Amino acid sequence: MPASQSQPQPHPQPDEQPTVTSSPDTGPYDALLLVSFGGPEKPDDVVPFLENVTRGRGIPRERLEEVGQHYYLFGGRSPINDQNREFLAALREDLKGAGIDLPVYWGNRNWDPYLADTLRRMAADGISRAACFMTSAYSSYSSCRQYRENLADAVAEVPEAPRLDKLRHYFNHPGFVEAVVDATLAALAELPDVAREGAHLAFVTHSIPTAMNDTSGPDGGAYLAQHRSVAQEVVDRVREETGRRHPHEVVFCSRSGAPHVPWLEPDVNDHLRALRDSGVPGVVMVPVGFVSDHMEVIYDLDTEAMATAEEIGLPARRAATAGVDPRFVAAVRDLLLERAAVERGEERRRAAVGSMDALWDRCPVGCCPNPRGDRPALCGSGS
Ligand SMILES: CC1=C(CCC(=O)O)c2cc3nc(cc4[nH]c(cc5[nH]c(cc1n2)c(C)c5CCC(=O)O)c(CCC(=O)O)c4C)C(CCC(=O)O)=C3C
Numbered sequence: 001m002p003a004s005q006s007q008p009q010p011h012p013q014p015d016e017q018p019t020v021t022s023s024p025d026t027g028p029y030d031a032l033l034l035v036s037f038g039g040p041e042k043p044d045d046v047v048p049f050l051e052n053v054t055r056g057r058g059i060p061r062e063r064l065e066e067v068g069q070h071y072y073l074f075g076g077r078s079p080i081n082d083q084n085r086e087f088l089a090a091l092r093e094d095l096k097g098a099g100i101d102l103p104v105y106w107g108n109r110n111w112d113p114y115l116a117d118t119l120r121r122m123a124a125d126g127i128s129r130a131a132c133f134m135t136s137a138y139s140s141y142s143s144c145r146q147y148r149e150n151l152a153d154a155v156a157e158v159p160e161a162p163r164l165d166k167l168r169h170y171f172n173h174p175g176f177v178e179a180v181v182d183a184t185l186a187a188l189a190e191l192p193d194v195a196r197e198g199a200h201l202a203f204v205t206h207s208i209p210t211a212m213n214d215t216s217g218p219d220g221g222a223y224l225a226q227h228r229s230v231a232q233e234v235v236d237r238v239r240e241e242t243g244r245r246h247p248h249e250v251v252f253c254s255r256s257g258a259p260h261v262p263w264l265e266p267d268v269n270d271h272l273r274a275l276r277d278s279g280v281p282g283v284v285m286v287p288v289g290f291v292s293d294h295m296e297v298i299y300d301l302d303t304e305a306m307a308t309a310e311e312i313g314l315p316a317r318r319a320a321t322a323g324v325d326p327r328f329v330a331a332v333r334d335l336l337l338e339r340a341a342v343e344r345g346e347e348r349r350r351a352a353v354g355s356m357d358a359l360w361d362r363c364p365v366g367c368c369p370n371p372r373g374d375r376p377a378l379c380g381s382g383s
């Protein structure tokens with residue numbers, strides 16, 4: 001996005017509501033809740049944060065120590081909370097600009113502000129029903145149901161909590177995809193001339209156990225299928241702009257867990273080496289699995305994978321994450337208004353691009369199952 005905009009108003013969605021004449025109806029919702037992962041903010045937070053994340057998950061001790069080092073390398077501070085603060089500010093501006101007067105709250109699964117504390121505050125403020133936007137775009141146990149379980153846990157702790165609905169998956173919402181396309185184009189433009197034309201696009205996401213991918217979504221395999229669909233759409237749109245069809249792959253970072261358990265591969269570092277070995281002149285890493293610059297992005301990609309690229313002499317750039325791109329921020333408003341209309345029993349366009357349609361509002365029963373057994377989860381059709 002250009003840094004300065006001639007218009008003070010946030011972007012309207014291209015084929016929707018070009019001018020706001022009256023306040024859009026957000027009923028039955030009286031609040032929006034941003035739900036995120038959470039991260040440490042100082043060195044003393046790192047170990048308790050990791051304990052929160054990994055409680056009962058059988059992550060090897062060495063892996064925890066290693067991940068702790070990633071955080072210490074950045075002063076014990078994850079970027080994720082500041083990114084969420086920026087996102088909240090942008091979201092509030094966007095809503096205000098669209099004439100929507102709706103309080104926006106923020107709660108995390110694994111660090112302060114914890115979900116339960118936020119729900120208590122919402123109840124005290126008289127909020128009765130809120131739409132939840134999760135900073136995780138794809139289907140899988142870790143990226144969807146676990147968030148829903150944590151909402152159920154928080155509500156169990158706060159009986160007076162408002163009723164909560166999870167806004168649908170948005171990996172294929174045009175506001176997210178367009179932000180990724182422009183970031184990819186910008187990163188391609190930064191590659192040295194000799195590396196650009198034949199450059200590969202490596203779409204990077206968080207690895208998960210293959211078994212978790214196999215059971216993701218209602219029919220299995222949704223995690224990978226959704227990433228592949230977004231990647232293809234980005235490649236097609238980049239081609240429309242540049243005239244070049246860059247070869248692409250979906251690759252992975254941040255594998256953890258026990259070594260004998262298979263996780264999605266290839267690892268981004270191995271992939272870079274393979275590209276180099278086959279004479280590819282350059283690569284753009286597109287962190288399509290992350291909506292902002294999480295630790296995985298600043299450590300696994302900017303630090304580790306960039307060091308690999310340098311070591312093997314492969315020209316590489318990392319595309320920006322969607323972050324606070326105005327189109328991504330406006331996508332949240334679109335999803336909120338869409339769901340509000342659905343809950344009022346009205347018809348409304350459900351924006352989606354690429355090979356997949358807009359997904360469900362309530363997660364199907366049994367989708368993205370917990371590998372450790374069934375637990376209560378909110379926002380499902382069976383909840
Ligand atoms: C799919 C997925 C996303 C993307 C969707 C989403 O955004 O939610 C994601 C995001 C994140 N994961 C994060 C941090 C961690 N994830 C861990 C562990 C794990 N993640 C997994 C999956 C995912 N994780 C899995 C299958 C595990 C194994 C243990 C388990 O089954 O739970 C561990 C433990 C140490 C380790 O094993 O690495 C940490 C510290 C942070 C915060 C980063 C920051 O501070 O900026 C964020 C945004």
Ligand SMILES: [Fe+2]
Nearest residue numbers: 053142206254
């Ligand atoms: Fe994770």
